[in-house]
Amino acid sequence: MQHENFLRENNARHFWHPMAHPAEMLETPPMIISKAENVEVHNIDGQVMLDAVGGLWNVNLGYSCEPIKKAIHDQLHQMPYCNTFRGITNDKAIELSYKLKEWFHADGMEKVFFTQGGSDSIDTAMRLVRQYWKVKGKIDKIKFISLSKGYHGTHYGGASLCGDPRFRRNYEPGVPGIFHIPAPYTYRNPFDESNPEELTKKCIQSLEALISSQGADTIAAFVMEPIIGSGGVIVPHESFMQKVRKICDDNEILLIADEVICAFGRTGEWTGSRLWGVKPDIMTIAKALTGGYFPMGATLMSEEISETIEKNNNALGMLGHGYTNSGNPVGAAAAIAALDETNKLNLASNAKTRGSELLMGFNQLKNKHRTIGDVRGKGLMAAIELVEDPETKKPASKDVVAKIYKTICDEGVLVRASGNNFIISPSLIITKDHVQKIVSAIDKGFSII
Numbered sequence: 001m002q003h004e005n006f007l008r009e010n011n012a013r014h015f016w017h018p019m020a021h022p023a024e025m026l027e028t029p030p031m032i033i034s035k036a037e038n039v040e041v042h043n044i045d046g047q048v049m050l051d052a053v054g055g056l057w058n059v060n061l062g063y064s065c066e067p068i069k070k071a072i073h074d075q076l077h078q079m080p081y082c083n084t085f086r087g088i089t090n091d092k093a094i095e096l097s098y099k100l101k102e103w104f105h106a107d108g109m110e111k112v113f114f115t116q117g118g119s120d121s122i123d124t125a126m127r128l129v130r131q132y133w134k135v136k137g138k139i140d141k142i143k144f145i146s147l148s149k150g151y152h153g154t155h156y157g158g159a160s161l162c163g164d165p166r167f168r169r170n171y172e173p174g175v176p177g178i179f180h181i182p183a184p185y186t187y188r189n190p191f192d193e194s195n196p197e198e199l200t201k202k203c204i205q206s207l208e209a210l211i212s213s214q215g216a217d218t219i220a221a222f223v224m225e226p227i228i229g230s231g232g233v234i235v236p237h238e239s240f241m242q243k244v245r246k247i248c249d250d251n252e253i254l255l256i257a258d259e260v261i262c263a264f265g266r267t268g269e270w271t272g273s274r275l276w277g278v279k280p281d282i283m284t285i286a287k288a289l290t291g292g293y294f295p296m297g298a299t300l301m302s303e304e305i306s307e308t309i310e311k312n313n314n315a316l317g318m319l320g321h322g323y324t325n326s327g328n329p330v331g332a333a334a335a336i337a338a339l340d341e342t343n344k345l346n347l348a349s350n351a352k353t354r355g356s357e358l359l360m361g362f363n364q365l366k367n368k369h370r371t372i373g374d375v376r377g378k379g380l381m382a383a384i385e386l387v388e389d390p391e392t393k394k395p396a397s398k399d400v401v402a403k404i405y406k407t408i409c410d411e412g413v414l415v416r417a418s419g420n421n422f423i424i425s426p427s428l429i430i431t432k433d434h435v436q437k438i439v440s441a442i443d444k445g446f447s448i449i
C-alpha cells in the first residue's frame with residue numbers, strides 16, 4: 001500500500017467519484033478503505049467497521065469467500081480472457097449459462113445474454129425488447145414505462161427509466177418515449193394514501209390511464225424493481241407486481257424485472273419476482289452474480305422472447321449488440337463459484353431470518369427517535385428515512401444526516417446515506433450478533449439529536 005500521507009494528499013484529487021459533486025469530494029474527501037475481511041472493512045486510520053452496505057448490494061458472500069478467490073486465481077492462470085463474439089466461445093461462459101438457466105428456471109427464464117454490469121443489463125433488456133417487437137412486426141411498440149422512484153443504472157436507456165430526476169436532469173435529453181407512474185411508496189405519494197393495498201389500486205389506475213393515453217400498441221415494456229432499492233427500499237404491497245403483470249398481459253406489454261439488487265436471495269427469496277409470485281418476460285441481474293468480486297451482469301429472457309428472435313429468418317433477428325467482456329471467463333468462473341456458495345449456504349434463508357430481526361430492531365428505534373420518520377425493509381434490504389419532525393415529514397437536513405452518519409461510523413458500522421435515507425444492505429452471511437451491532441450503532445447515532 002502507498003504511504004498514508006500520499007493517499008490523503010491525493011484523495012479525490014485525480015478521479016471523480018460516482019454520484020457525488022466533485023467539489024464536495026475535494027472539500028470533504030471520502031473515507032479511504034484499504035482492507036476487507038469477512039463482513040468488515042478497514043480504513044487507513046485503523047478503524048474496523050461492519051460493512052452494513054455489503055459493498056454496494058453486491059458482496060453477498062462477504063469479503064473472504066475463498067472459493068470465489070480461488071476460481072478467479074485459477075482462471076487467470078488457465079485463460080484470463082476470451083471473447084464470445086460470433087464464432088468463438090469459452091468453457092466457463094457455457095457452464096455459467098447452464099447454471100443460470102437452472103437457477104432462474106422457476107422464474108421462467110430460459111436464455112442468457114452476458115453483460116458487464118447492471119446498467120448494461122438494463123440497456124440490453126431495452127434493446128432486446130424493441131428487437132422482439134420488430135421481429136413480431138409490431139414496429140410501433142417502442143415506449144417504456146417505469147416507476148417514479150425506480151433506479152435502473154446510468155446508461156442512457158436506464159437513466160431515462162430512472163424515476164429520480166437527480167439521475168436524469170444534468171444529462172437530458174434522455175431516451176424519448178419513456179414515462180413514469182407513481183411508485184407504491186406509502187410514506188410519500190401524490191395520492192396521500194398510506195394504505196398499501198389502496199395505494200396499489202391507485203398506482204395501477206395511473207398505469208392503466210397512461211397506457212390508454214399513449215396507446216397500448218406503442219408500449220414495448222414496463223420496467224420495475226420487485227423491491228425498489230436505491231430509491232429508498234420501497235416494498236410494495238404483495239399484490240402490486242401481480243397486478244402489473246396482469247395489466248401487461250391484458251395490453252400485450254412485456255414485463256422487465258430489474259433484479260440487479262433483488263436476485264440471489266437479498267429479499268429472502270431467490271428472486272424478487274419469485275417473492276411476489278410473478279414470472280416476468282425479462283430479468284436483469286448483476287452485482288451479487290459474482291459476489292462483487294468481478295464486474296459482470298446478464299439479461300435473462302423467457303422462451304417466448306428467445307424463440308421469437310431465434311426463429312426469425314431475416315436480418316431483424318441478428319443481435320447487433322454485445323460487450324468486449326460478454327461472457328468473460330474470469331467473471332464466469334467467479335460467478336460459478338459464487339452461485340455454488342450462495343446455494344450451499346442457503347443465503348436466501350439467512351437473509352429472511354436476519355432481515356426480520358433487523359426490521360424489528362429498526363421499528364423499535366422508530367418508536368424511540370423522532371428523527372426516524374419511516375422504516376422499510378424486506379430480507380436484507382432496509383431503509384430508515386430521516387425527518388425533521390414526524391408530523392410534517394419534512395426531510396432531515398444534510399447536516400443532521402451527516403452528524404448521525406458520522407456517529408454510526410464511529411460506533412463501527414458503515415451504512416449508506418442517500419439523501420435523507422440510510423440504506424442498509426449487508427452481506428447475506430451476517431449473524432444475529434452482526435444485526436445487533438448494526439441496530440445498536442444506529443441507535444447511538446440517533447441518540448445525539
Ligand SMILES: Cc1ncc(COP(=O)(O)O)c(C=O)c1O
Pocket residue numbers: 117118119120122151152153154225229230258259260261286287
Ligand atoms: C436496480 C438496479 N438496476 C441497475 C443498476 C445499475 O447497475 P451497475 O451500477 O452495475 O451498472 C443498479 C445499481 O445499483 C440497480 O440497483
